[in-house]
Amino acid sequence: xxxxxxxxxxxxxxTLLSYAKGSGGKLWVSxxxxxxxxxxxxxxxxxxxxxxxxxxxxGIDKAYAVNWCLAALCAYLIKVICFGISxxxxxxxxxxxxxxxxxxxxxxxxxxPLGEVYSHSIGEIKGVIIDKIEDIEPPLAHVVPExxxxxxxxxxxxxxxxxxxxxxxLASLLALPLGLIFMMLTFKLxxxxxxxxxxxxxxxxxxxxxxxxxxxxxxxFGKTGVSYEKFAGSIRDYRDFVMEWLKSTWVTMKLAFxxxxxxxxxxxxAGILLVGKGCMTISQMALSVMLAMSMVISMAKIEVFSNGLxxxxxxxxxxxxxxxxxxxxxxxxxxxxxxxxxxxxDVHFTYDEEQGxxxxxxxxxxxxxxFTALVGPSGGGKSxxxxxxxxxxxVTGGSIKIGGIDIKDMKIETLADIVSFVTxxxxxxxxxxxxxxxxxxxxxxxxEVMRAARAACCDEFICKLPDGYDTSAGEAGKRLSGGxxxxxxxxxxxxxxxxxxILDEATAFTDPENETKLQESIANLTKGKTLLVIAHRLSTxxxxxRIVVLNDGRIEDMGTQDELMERSVxxxxxxxxxxxxxxWAAGNIKEA
Ligand code: ADP
Ligand code: MG
Numbered sequence: 001x002x003x004x005x006x007x008x009x010x011x012x013x014x015t016l017l018s019y020a021k022g023s024g025g026k027l028w029v030s031x032x033x034x035x036x037x038x039x040x041x042x043x044x045x046x047x048x049x050x051x052x053x054x055x056x057x058x059g060i061d062k063a064y065a066v067n068w069c070l071a072a073l074c075a076y077l078i079k080v081i082c083f084g085i086s087x088x089x090x091x092x093x094x095x096x097x098x099x100x101x102x103x104x105x106x107x108x109x110x111x112x113p114l115g116e117v118y119s120h121s122i123g124e125i126k127g128v129i130i131d132k133i134e135d136i137e138p139p140l141a142h143v144v145p146e147x148x149x150x151x152x153x154x155x156x157x158x159x160x161x162x163x164x165x166x167x168x169x170l171a172s173l174l175a176l177p178l179g180l181i182f183m184m185l186t187f188k189l190x191x192x193x194x195x196x197x198x199x200x201x202x203x204x205x206x207x208x209x210x211x212x213x214x215x216x217x218x219x220x221f222g223k224t225g226v227s228y229e230k231f232a233g234s235i236r237d238y239r240d241f242v243m244e245w246l247k248s249t250w251v252t253m254k255l256a257f258x259x260x261x262x263x264x265x266x267x268x269x270a271g272i273l274l275v276g277k278g279c280m281t282i283s284q285m286a287l288s289v290m291l292a293m294s295m296v297i298s299m300a301k302i303e304v305f306s307n308g309l310x311x312x313x314x315x316x317x318x319x320x321x322x323x324x325x326x327x328x329x330x331x332x333x334x335x336x337x338x339x340x341x342x343x344x345x346d347v348h349f350t351y352d353e354e355q356g357x358x359x360x361x362x363x364x365x366x367x368x369x370x371f372t373a374l375v376g377p378s379g380g381g382k383s384x385x386x387x388x389x390x391x392x393x394x395v396t397g398g399s400i401k402i403g404g405i406d407i408k409d410m411k412i413e414t415l416a417d418i419v420s421f422v423t424x425x426x427x428x429x430x431x432x433x434x435x436x437x438x439x440x441x442x443x444x445x446x447x448e449v450m451r452a453a454r455a456a457c458c459d460e461f462i463c464k465l466p467d468g469y470d471t472s473a474g475e476a477g478k479r480l481s482g483g484x485x486x487x488x489x490x491x492x493x494x495x496x497x498x499x500x501x502i503l504d505e506a507t508a509f510t511d512p513e514n515e516t517k518l519q520e521s522i523a524n525l526t527k528g529k530t531l532l533v534i535a536h537r538l539s540t541x542x543x544x545x546r547i548v549v550l551n552d553g554r555i556e557d558m559g560t561q562d563e564l565m566e567r568s569v570x571x572x573x574x575x576x577x578x579x580x581x582x583x584w585a586a587g588n589i590k591e592a
Pocket of ligand 1: 118351352355358376377378379380381382383384385
């Protein structure tokens with residue numbers, strides 16, 4: 001296990017590059033340009049040395065100086081151009097990798113069991129897809145090519161120093177061991193807390209999302225509420241943690257920064273000594289100092305970059321956790337149903353072990369073209385049954401078949417095509433209302449969209465919006481009532497015209513006046529389709545071919561309205577409650 005993780009961790013960089021084709025090769029080109037740029041940057045020092053040397057020995061003439069100045073200028077130009085090309089390529093690679101990675105995460109979510117997706121908070125998911133993945137860009141675009149260059153540069157400088165004088169070269173490394181020791185100490189101290197830092201950060205970001213999403217409730221109940229405290233608490237925790245963390249590494253980090261690049265600490269005294277003894281010329285000493293200072297810059301950069309690299313590694317492994325979510329298995333070759341009877345055989349389902357089983361063996365057959373209603377007390381498992389048919393999750397026992405074919409043997413897209421599922425909370429995307437409805441059938445004409453909207457009783461309120469059908473649902477979304485959103489979702493469903501329709505409390509928020517109209521058009525448009533309706537208002541399903549009473553994860557009874565009224569105690573109780581509520585509401589309206 002341990003060994004596996006280490007090889008996994010070692011391969012992280014390769015994995016990262018695999019998200020954009022051809023990145024590896026391009027990154028190498030970028031590295032080569034970056035190295036060339038840094039080496040070219042050394043040439044002007046050599047030119048200065050030549051001029052200085054001539055000057056000191058007294059033989060300088062104008063042409064000589066001008067030539068070396070021109071050479072220095074050329075080298076500098078090459079440095080700038082190479083650097084430009086290097087960062088250009090590395091940014092191209094980085095943004096492509098980011099894109100590939102984001103698409104990959106999005107794709108994983110689409111194919112994962114919904115339970116897996118829901119087990120992460122929206123804050124966490126946004127944190128990963130937007131912020132975390134963005135964090136990879138600067139190190140990938142800068143650290144890799146520039147870092148590689150800055151590793152090469154000190155080596156080249158050292159070799160050049162050695163050519164000048166091996167003793168000076170060795171003296172340049174005098175302070176290095178001390179610096180290295182402090183740097184390793186810093187790494188050890190901060191590495192221990194890196195994971196905790198990431199966690200504190202994720203906790204804060206998901207608290208912020210929750211806070212904003214729940215702002216209405218928080219406003220209504222005031223700052224004294226638990227939410228505000230939790231929100232403020234997570235921000236305080238984050239601050240305390242980061243301060244603590246900084247404090248713990250502050251001293252060793254500063255010492256490392258002080259000693260590590262202190263090449264001059266050895267070079268200057270050694271140089272003075274050698275010049276004094278006549279073993280070195282002044283110009284050679286000047287060159288040595290310039291080379292030693294180049295080493296300083298690179299070493300300091302390496303320290304900063306290695307932190308960036310580590311940050312990137314943590315991020316990649318964090319993102320990988322999402323990519324490793326197991327997909328719902330899909331068949332290689334699928335079988336397509338030629339009719340749309342739905343058959344649940346001994347279906348068991350458990351959301352999570354702790355909570356225990358939610359459905360305890362459901363046997364149910366929904367004949368093609370029939371209208372079945374699912375009723376029962378809240379928490380009885382109605383929505384779960386509906387979601388299992390749409391394969392938001394896989395059953396934990398038993399099977400679900402459509403037209404005799406297990407839904408696991410169909411591609412997820414195929415199933416999505418044949419099942420229309422409208423739930424209680426319908427998400428509208430922030431594009432126009434028209435486009436939101438058109439999701440049901442991407443190639444629908446405007447006329448078709450409007451016909452569906454009229455059938456779903458949406459036409460009237462949509463026309464009152466400032467831009468009608470072109471109003472953005474994002475802006476309109478806050479203005480639309482729950483019932484209006486539901487009707488848009490129903491219009492979407494009607495346009496899709498799938499052979500199986502599942503409505504889970506889909507008209508729950510609709511006002512009585514519209515509800516009758518909506519029921520009629522649903523009945524018209526779902527004729528001949530396999531229809532499963534989950535409804536609280538029993539008056540809306542009394543015409544069903546069959547009503548199934550689900551209680552506590554078991555089917556308690558099934559039959560027509562009349563049959564159930566005659567024999568089911570639970571159904572009778574539900575009717576009384578329903579009628580009572582209706583009368584109570586009607587009474588209130590009269591009194592008001
Ligand atoms: P109904 O639609 O009849 O009100 P549900 O199918 O929504 O009932 O819920 C059945 C049971 O499953 C309830 O105990 C509920 O708490 C639980 N449940 C529903 N959704 C989830 C979920 N995503 N994760 C865990 N438990 C869930
Ligand atoms: Mg429900």
